Amino acid sequence: MQLTGSQILFKILKEENVDTIFGYPGGSVMDIYDELFRQNIKHILVRHEQGAVHAADGYARVSGKVGVCLVTSGPGATNTVTGLANAYMDSIPLVVFTGQVQTWLIGNDAFQEVDITGITRPCTKHNFLVRRIEDVATTIKEAFRIARSGRPGPVLVDLPKDVIQTRIDEAELKYSISLPDKPVIPNAKRCAKALDLLKKAQKPVIISGGGVLLGRASEELRSFARVLNIPVTSTLMGLGTFPASDPLWLGMLGMHGTYYANMAVSYSDLLIAVGVRFDDRVTSNVEAFAPHAQIIHIDIDPASIDKIVKSHLSIVGDCKPALQWFNKEITSGRLSLPAEQIKSWRQQIRQWKEKFPLAYCRSKKIKPQCVIETLWKITNGEAIITTEVGQNQMWTAQFYRFDRPNTFISSGGLGTMGFGLPAAIGAQVACPGKLVVDIAGDGSIQMNIQELATAVQYNIPVKVVILNNNFLGMVRQWQELFFDKRYSHTDMSHAPDFVKLAEAYGATGFRASAPDEVETVLKKGLHTRGPVMMDFEVEPEECVYPMVKSGDPLTEMSLGDSNIVA
Amino acid sequence: MEVRENIISILVNNKPDVLARIAGTFSGRGFNIESISANVMMNPAITKIIITTRGNKQTVTKMEKQLHKLVDVLQVDDLTDVDSACGEMILIRIKLTEENKGKVMKAINTYNWRVVSMDPSSCIVEVTGDKELIDDALALLAPLGMDDFTRTGCIVLKRCKS
Numbered sequence: 112m113q114l115t116g117s118q119i120l121f122k123i124l125k126e127e128n129v130d131t132i133f134g135y136p137g138g139s140v141m142d143i144y145d146e147l148f149r150q151n152i153k154h155i156l157v158r159h160e161q162g163a164v165h166a167a168d169g170y171a172r173v174s175g176k177v178g179v180c181l182v183t184s185g186p187g188a189t190n191t192v193t194g195l196a197n198a199y200m201d202s203i204p205l206v207v208f209t210g211q212v213q214t215w216l217i218g219n220d221a222f223q224e225v226d227i228t229g230i231t232r233p234c235t236k237h238n239f240l241v242r243r244i245e246d247v248a249t250t251i252k253e254a255f256r257i258a259r260s261g262r263p264g265p266v267l268v269d270l271p272k273d274v275i276q277t278r279i280d281e282a283e284l285k286y287s288i289s290l291p292d293k294p295v296i297p298n299a300k301r302c303a304k305a306l307d308l309l310k311k312a313q314k315p316v317i318i319s320g321g322g323v324l325l326g327r328a329s330e331e332l333r334s335f336a337r338v339l340n341i342p343v344t345s346t347l348m349g350l351g352t353f354p355a356s357d358p359l360w361l362g363m364l365g366m367h368g369t370y371y372a373n374m375a376v377s378y379s380d381l382l383i384a385v386g387v388r389f390d391d392r393v394t395s396n397v398e399a400f401a402p403h404a405q406i407i408h409i410d411i412d413p414a415s416i417d418k419i420v421k422s423h424l425s426i427v428g429d430c431k432p433a434l435q436w437f438n439k440e441i442t443s444g445r446l447s448l449p450a451e452q453i454k455s456w457r458q459q460i461r462q463w464k465e466k467f468p469l470a471y472c473r474s475k476k477i478k479p480q481c482v483i484e485t486l487w488k489i490t491n492g493e494a495i496i497t498t499e500v501g502q503n504q505m506w507t508a509q510f511y512r513f514d515r516p517n518t519f520i521s522s523g524g525l526g527t528m529g530f531g532l533p534a535a536i537g538a539q540v541a542c543p544g545k546l547v548v549d550i551a552g553d554g555s556i557q558m559n560i561q562e563l564a565t566a567v568q569y570n571i572p573v574k575v576v577i578l579n580n581n582f583l584g585m586v587r588q589w590q591e592l593f594f595d596k597r598y599s600h601t602d603m604s605h606a607p608d609f610v611k612l613a614e615a616y617g618a619t620g621f622r623a624s625a626p627d628e629v630e631t632v633l634k635k636g637l638h639t640r641g642p643v644m645m646d647f648e649v650e651p652e653e654c655v656y657p658m659v660k661s662g663d664p665l666t667e668m669s670l671g672d673s674n675i676v677a
Numbered sequence: 678m679e680v681r682e683n684i685i686s687i688l689v690n691n692k693p694d695v696l697a698r699i700a701g702t703f704s705g706r707g708f709n710i711e712s713i714s715a716n717v718m719m720n721p722a723i724t725k726i727i728i729t730t731r732g733n734k735q736t737v738t739k740m741e742k743q744l745h746k747l748v749d750v751l752q753v754d755d756l757t758d759v760d761s762a763c764g765e766m767i768l769i770r771i772k773l774t775e776e777n778k779g780k781v782m783k784a785i786n787t788y789n790w791r792v793v794s795m796d797p798s799s800c801i802v803e804v805t806g807d808k809e810l811i812d813d814a815l816a817l818l819a820p821l822g823m824d825d826f827t828r829t830g831c832i833v834l835k836r837c838k839s
């Protein structure tokens with residue numbers, strides 16, 4: 112039997128257990144879309160290719176599978192760049208298929224030709240331009256393997272139109288079935304060295320990062336921390352790896368981290384950093400970061416080790432087997448931390464927690480933090496939450512208490528406004544039975560608002576909570592604090608009526624203008640079928656605290672008025 | 678930490694875009710490539726690339742780790758402090774006149790340089806050796822009517838430990 116390139120594509124997608132594609136058609140992928148018409152695979156037609164990539168990204172984060180996109184050449188391909196860069200920074204496994212002009216036209220500035228492999232080289236884990244029908248199967252297989260292996264990441268496969276159209280005898284179709292990747296087992300000798308450091312620790316702290324989610328090691332991390340009674344903080348990407356309801360939880364670390372997490376790290380004598388890469392939003396001033404601590408750094412990517420913070424002991428490998436190794440040492444009695452040894456440290460942390468808990472003042476206006484806190488309460492902390500970028504994202508990280516892995520979906524490394532709505536759509540597609548909420552700012556939501564049409568078309572019942580402050584809030588906050596309140600171009604008051612806009616798209620809209628409406632509107636919104644957009648008119652000039660000014664030591668936090676307990 | 682010249686030897690899959698990936702990794706991480714040479718190995722699917730770059734040991738180590746992450750990079754060796762043979766080649770073209778001819782010929786004979794092309798009005802001299810030797814040859818010939826030159830940049834080969 113003869114197979115076209117398109118048919119081979121779908122054959123391999125099936126073998127890779129792909130059941131959903133996010134995409135947008137165009138000239139160079141018409142043959143693929145024609146084949147798709149006959150195939151039994153779910154395709155979500157987005158309204159912008161950036162939305163497709165973010166949706167696939169959200170899908171991948173929630174399901175643990177590789178997210179897949181299909182877009183046309185030229186502008187379709189360039190529209191994926193932000194999505195790819197976003198997934199690359201957060202190490203999310205994606206395979207993005209782009210159409211390309213016919214091989215004989217490549218290099219001729221043909222209609223809708225762009226050198227997309229050239230453009231995306233620095234923002235993909237790898238990319239391919241497939242020039243021969245014989246290579247289609249192997250390349251796609253390889254793309255999936257690369258996307259999910261080691262430190263995951265996005266892979267782009269550029270498919271010229273003629274390659275897709277060509278037929279090949281199925282018998283000639285030779286490709287190896289790639290084996291599932293084996294985890295990278297860390298070196299036991301190095302782990303053993305960590306034992307000595309651990310046993311001596313008097314002020315230990317664990318920093319858990321996105322790598323713990325990617326390595327599916329939350330269970331192991333929880334048991335490790337709990338048995339040894341080590342307090343845990345996490346990066347933004349690591350939220351959910353350790354339950355926020357656990358007394359050992361310190362909250363998030365870094366620029367908008369909690370007072371006690373930043374203090375604990377700054378006074379700790381042993382940091383166990385698992386699956387983190389020490390982003391500058393986490394370390395702030397690297398020289399002043401954890402000045403008293405020995406650092407054990409566990410990570411899958413050797414390039415992350417000593418890239419920013421010099422570790423005293425590095426363990427390269429999957430964090431799951433690494434933590435399993437330590438947990439085994441604990442069960443066999445070779446590793447323990449006597450309660451007495453860390454008693455005063457735990458006391459100290461308790462004091463810090465009592466001194467400056469996360470808090471905010473109430474006022475006549477709706478407080479954005481209150482919206483998130485109420486959402487957390489009425490969802491029992493069980494929703495999947497995506498965020499946009501800015502204050503909304505930081506308040507979510509602070510006030511929604513994540514107990515489970517893969518329930519906080521946010522653009523960490525790139526900070527991409529417009530991520531939240533399409534990511535929520537992807538997450539909802541991966542988990543149809545779950546409640547998925549995008550917590551948004553009035554600025555960010557307008558960056559990919561068109562995806563509301565996608566949600567309505569497929570009845571993807573995502574709920575959007577807009578913390579509408581009529582500003583590009585986070586930028587305004589910096590202007591207030593560091594630019595003498597010169598609010599240069601951060602006024603967003605020329606916005607659409609979001610309730611009417613929701614209705615125009617065929618979704619449902621609600622608005623809350625006063626504090627006493629928050630709970631009712633949230634409940635109404637969450638219980639309404641289908642996609643819902645809720646517009647909360649919040650205090651326009653509220654700031655996120657605590658805040659460490661970029662480049663200051665973590666101990667130099669400005670606490671604003673957040674120390675006034677609600 | 679001391680900034681110095683570093684020599685990195687990289688084995689890669691012989692593919693059209695691999696050089697762009699390597700160059701992009703250097704520029705994207707703020708490094709400059711001082712010299713580069715590439716050759717296909719006995720197995721034509723593999724290319725060896727020798728790059729010299731300035732930086733301190735710590736930053737160059739980070740660079741090597743980043744190179745390692747590229748899918749088509751098979752092996753990265755930092756040969757800066759490794760016992761290895763190292764050489765470059767330069768071709769220098771000199772315009773010959775009545776005045777300089779004698780001096781040029783004398784230099785060629787003194788240093789035993791190979792003359793690869795010669796006609797009445799110009800000649801091309803080939804010099805191979807280490808960096809210093811080439812620098813010296815350049816310094817000597819530049820004022821003697823040097824017209825143009827091409828220099829390979831450094832290539833290295835690790836010595837076998839016996």
Ligand SMILES: Cc1ncc(C[n+]2csc(CCOP(=O)(O)OP(=O)(O)O)c2C)c(N)n1
Pocket residue numbers: 499500501502503504526527528529551552553554555556578580582583584585586
């Ligand atoms: C695509 C993009 N453009 C610009 C920025 C810079 N930026 C960071 S936060 C922010 C303001 C976000 O405003 P809004 O969505 O209203 O959220 P708020 O901070 O008010 O919660 C901006 C402009 C960004 N992160 N992403």
